[in-house]
Amino acid sequence: MLLLRPPGVYAPQDDTWLLRQALRDAALARGARVLDLCTGTGVLAMAALQLGADEAVALDASPRAVLAARCNAWLHRLPLTVRRGDLADAVAEARGGRGFDVVLANPPYVPSPERELPRRGAAMCWDGGPDGRAVLDRLCACAPELLAPGGTLLMVHSELCGTRATLELLRAEGLKSSVVARTTIPFGPVLHSRAAWLEERGLITPGQRTEELVVIRADRP
Structure with a gap:
């Protein structure tokens, strides 16, 4: 798919394609109402429309x-x-309607030495705070408000920020959750530049230069 991507906009890559495949595997119901958070180029939202979302x-x-x-x-x-x-705008959007049948999310999840999340620049696309969970935890907490009854959240992130933590938070919110896709990839430039810091924090083992990406599915009853 031809995509226009100005500088500073997240380039679709392994996490994008893993989430797109999970969306296809989820067998999106025709006529579904879909929300794509942290859309970047819009490629996942467009995929949802091509798969039959209304x-x-x-x-x-x-x-x-x-x-x-x-x-x-x-x-x-x-x-x-x-x-x-x-x-916050996504929650307001859901409250103003009937909620969303599918929520797609590729949020910032890369652990960062900076405690404050960036408000401008390319790092907005990936920096997730010291443990990578600054946005993930908020998303887990408000997921039930975003979803219509019977709705599904599909979210991608790295194992480095805690797969089990995400599953437990979603389950605590009353959602049935599981890992539905995995892939292991080499570190990209950002993680390579932070490898020594990640080792010091104990987030990776010495010499580790790969990460596992996961797609987590959470369903609202």
Whole structure:
């Protein structure tokens, strides 16, 4: 799929494609209402429309990402609604309607030496705080508000920020959750640059230069 991607917008890569495959495997019901959080180029929201979703809303905090997603939807002639916003805006969007049948999320999850999340620049796409969970924990907590009854959350992140923690938080919110896809990949440039710090924190073993990506599915009864 041809995609326009201005500088500073997250380039679709292994985590994107793993989540897209999980969406295909989930057998999206035709007519579903879909929310794509941290949409970037909009590729996952567009995939949902191509798979039969009736409505897809794409949110991103980056103005450049919003522009990219709108341009890509226009390029592919898909009726994608793109808005600038964060998790709080997503909750407000769900409360204003009936909730979403499917929520897709590829949030920032890379552990970062900086305690504060970046508010601009490319690092917004990946920095998730010292344990990588600054956004993940908030997403787990509000997942039931985002989902319509019977709705499904599909979220991708790295094992480095704690797969079990995500599963336990989602289950504590009353959602049935499990890992539905995995893949192991070499470190990219960001993790390579932080390898020594990750080793010091005990987040990776000495010499480790691969990570496992997981897609977690959570269903609201």
